[in-house]
Amino acid sequence: MSEASHKKVIVIGDGHVGKTCFVAKVTENKFIPNYLPTMGVEFGVKSIRRGNHDVKLKVQTKCFLRAPDTVTITSRPSPHRQCGDIGRALEKYILRQERFNSLMPQFCRGAAVAIVMCDVTQPATLQSTKMWKQLVDKNVLQPNGQSIPAVLLINKFDLPKQRQLISVEAIQEVARECSFVRQYQISVKDSTNILEALEFVAELAERYEDEERTYLDTAALSLPTMYSEHRKRQMNCCTGGGNT
Numbered sequence: 708m709s710e711a712s713h714k715k716v717i718v719i720g721d722g723h724v725g726k727t728c729f730v731a732k733v734t735e736n737k738f739i740p741n742y743l744p745t746m747g748v749e750f751g752v753k754s755i756r757r758g759n760h761d762v763k764l765k766v767q768t769k770c771f772l773r774a775p776d777t778v779t780i781t782s783r784p785s786p787h788r789q790c791g792d793i794g795r796a797l798e799k800y801i802l803r804q805e806r807f808n809s810l811m812p813q814f815c816r817g818a819a820v821a822i823v824m825c826d827v828t829q830p831a832t833l834q835s836t837k838m839w840k841q842l843v844d845k846n847v848l849q850p851n852g853q854s855i856p857a858v859l860l861i862n863k864f865d866l867p868k869q870r871q872l873i874s875v876e877a878i879q880e881v882a883r884e885c886s887f888v889r890q891y892q893i894s895v896k897d898s899t900n901i902l903e904a905l906e907f908v909a910e911l912a913e914r915y916e917d918e919e920r921t922y923l924d925t926a927a928l929s930l931p932t933m934y935s936e937h938r939k940r941q942m943n944c945c946t947g948g949g950n951t
């Protein structure tokens with residue numbers, strides 16, 4: 708099967724929520740305990756058996772800037788910093804943000820499904836998922852003009868209850884507000900709900916393929932009609948159908 712036949716799945720969300728670990732877990736079945744911020748794009752390929760056939764997924768993530776308020780924190784003056792440092796930090800941030808925005812369309816292009824991820828120990832990362840979902844919708848649409856399906860993953864549920872700071876109600880509210888198709892409480896570390904989420908993603912990716920095909924078929928059928936309508940209008944115009 709050629710790479711073109713892989714369904715592209717993009718994994719997006721704030722820094723440190725576990726996107727790289729998720730890609731490594733689903734494609735290489737390994738957990739990375741150490742944090743190394745992603746530079747550039749990371750991806751892996753995974754086949755999911757559905758009925759009597761395989762759905763091939765190309766799961767990819769990239770480096771994302773953290774939420775803007777984190778930048779304010781990193782650019783807060785320390786006793787050793789001068790005001791100029793803040794200006795420079797912000798300038799650097801704006802430049803990186805511009806570069807990031809210009810890379811987003813390329814990252815999202817052709818995606819069949821989006822996975823938006825957050826961290827149960829960091830409530831702000833759940834709020835950020837709204838922004839990430841909007842960004843996906845701004846950068847990629849299905850051929851029929853609708854948003855691509857998006858699944859919300861809340862990661863790190865292996866951590867003790869007292870560190871789980873996001874309520875089920877909060878998850879449901881965000882899921883409703885952003886039209887996430889489904890949400891899963893997962894742990895990449897101990898593999899909780901990883902396969903379940905991925906199987907659902909494969910189902911969505913396959914549905915997308917069907918819809919894409921239907922859309923292309925419909926478009927192909929209607930093309931001659933559109934063309935003959937256009938020709939008719941042209942003929943009317945050239946044969947003096949007007950009032951001159």
Ligand SMILES: Nc1nc2c(ncn2[C@@H]2O[C@H](COP(=O)(O)OP(=O)(O)OP(=O)(O)O)[C@@H](O)[C@H]2O)c(=O)[nH]1
Pocket residue numbers: 721722723724725726727728729739740741742743744745746769770771862863864865866893894895896897
């Ligand atoms: N306890 C726990 N830790 C996790 C889990 N998933 C990821 N981590 C840890 O969280 C940290 C960040 O994980 P990454 O996958 O590198 O995060 P990321 O979202 O790719 O971060 P950026 O590349 O900066 O965007 C790492 O130290 C991981 O080991 C999980 O399910 N449980």
Ligand SMILES: [Mg+2]
Pocket residue numbers: 726727728743744745769
């Ligand atoms: Mg990463």
